[in-house]
Amino acid sequence: MTSPVGETGQQAIQRAARRAFTRQPYAEVTIRGIAADAGVSPSLVVKHFGSKERLFNSVADFGGAADQLLAAPLADLGRHMVLSLVSTRRTELMDPLLRVVFSLGNTDELALLRERFREQVTARLAERLPGEERALRAELIAGQLIGLGATLSLHRSGASAAATVEHIAELYGPALQRLIAGGTGQPPS
Template identity: 60%
Template sequence: MTEVGRTAILRAARRAFARKPYAEVTLRGIAADANVSASLIVKHFGGKESLFDTVADFREAAELLLAAPNEELGRHAVQTLVRWRRDNGLDLLVRVIFAAGIGDERVLIRDRFTDQVVRGFAERLAGEHVDLRAELIAAQLLGLGAAMAVDRTGPTASADLDLIADLYAPGVQALITG
């Protein structure tokens, strides 16, 4: 499967699982949205359950965002988030926003986000209010991701990566250093 096909499937699956209860999501619907066959999804992801597990897994996002020493972590996280969206047409984190509704699958997405991303940041922090600061770091990164998702042709979408990091990362870094 090409990376384009994988990206299209994941994008369609993220939309489907975020907007509908798990029981209403079908591989055929995801396939139609991704412009691929349902059998291709089964071949590469297994069934609906394993595709959902892929969508609900934030480990890769956490690993990418946290792959820098604390002194550089704010800038690194901002640049990683922007670069990932630009390179892959997907956001690392925003799918959790669409899991705000009710339903066991949405709770699972939120719980995994908290366990894998928020707690990943919390484990790196020292000092007071570690849990609150970690949640605020995640909130700032989600805000940046949401801004890029909402206005795909606006200033954030096209601004120089270093300029975005120069403007945005100090707020994230302040939460990291406390």
């Protein structure tokens, strides 16, 4: 797996942990396996994170992704979210949201991931939205972003891979913006 240029050991560990916890149940993930995937020693993983449980908790945190996704005025939020998601996928070689859907694990682990996603992404978005049905619109927006991530994963060598980030935002952003504005298509005031 290719790592982004300039990635620190801690970032490489987190990237490897995201992959491991997404592809394997928690019980099957090992510090040694994460270290090998990250290209670091197991002792470095322990130094940075202390334990597998603490590493899982850092991977189950969507706060940074939400900060990045929501860092725009409401009038431009739909476009910004698409730019942010696609840029992150291309530069950091990971999707900030998809792990909530495709992670393996027991019921408790999946429930934790989903609850953190609801708290850190969907609920924060709902708080920012104007008008009626904010929670519903936030869930639909999150679903569209996850759908975009899944589409980009499925078509890694297709037209979406060849399209510029800006062009994808031009095509996909308006649908998100209609939900942000309350279905009117007008920018929020």
